[in-house]
Amino acid sequence: MRLMPMIFLCLLGIVGILLFTTVVMAEEWAGADEKAEEAITKIDPNYEPWFSPIWEPPSGEIESLLFSLQAAIGALIIGYVLGYYKAKRS
């Protein structure tokens, strides 16, 4: 099997699995980090974070913007270098 179709199939499979789990198991999909915070409060009700972040994203939308920016920067670099290697060889 050629490489490109195989990659697409694998990625498609991953997306499929994700969609399947979200539809079949419709729960709240909270982040594991928040769940851990809840667990901490349960273990030690007196605990308060003693240091607040210097700067917090003003809203969830902006937070997801910064996350996608992070992914985009990374993807750009990977794509660039892969193309660079490929072009150099041919």
Place this chain on the structure above:
Amino acid sequence: MPFEWCVIWYAFSLPIIAYGAWKVKKKIDEDPSSKTLIAVAGAFIFVLSALKIPSVTGSCSHPTGTGIAVVLFGPVVTAFLSAIVLLYQALLLAHGGITTLGANTASMGVIGPFFGWIAYKLVKNRTSLVTSTFIATVIADWVTYVVTSFQLAAAFPSGAGISGVIKSAIVFGEIFAVTQIPLAIIEGIVAALLIRYLVQAKPEIVGVGVSA
């Protein structure tokens, strides 16, 4: 995270990060063409740790993306690359935060990748690069979250002594380690695909990187 633990994890991580930075510099000095490959390994951590993926337990978490860096450059360089990513997340996203940066680097950058690297060393002569990358990535990712569970448990024990720590570790482990299993497998597949494509595009990387 309590102050003492914050200091301990910083003390644990910083020397390794510094050593990693020095190693990266040495590598680039010796062989300038490895720069692009280091960039790819770092970029892979960037991409994957930005993705929050839903998992079967009904919670979301993110992969670590350290597998590629471990296979290509070993755990020390991975520690340095992870620290950069974690710093970005701590400063811009308040995700993790400055106080936990040391602990996060210890789990995601040092201990997880170290186990992934051992796994890679164990299997690399018995199987293909693609398969061993898959295994190394899955282990590095999963161990990261097991370590996180123990770090939290040590900082927040439910009760006195070691039994309190273990009790807490089980609580946190149920949140993190279980959620992480499917994610670790997905990450392994993606990392295996990338390494396969990298080798196809540039067969020399097997000589350049694999493995410090």
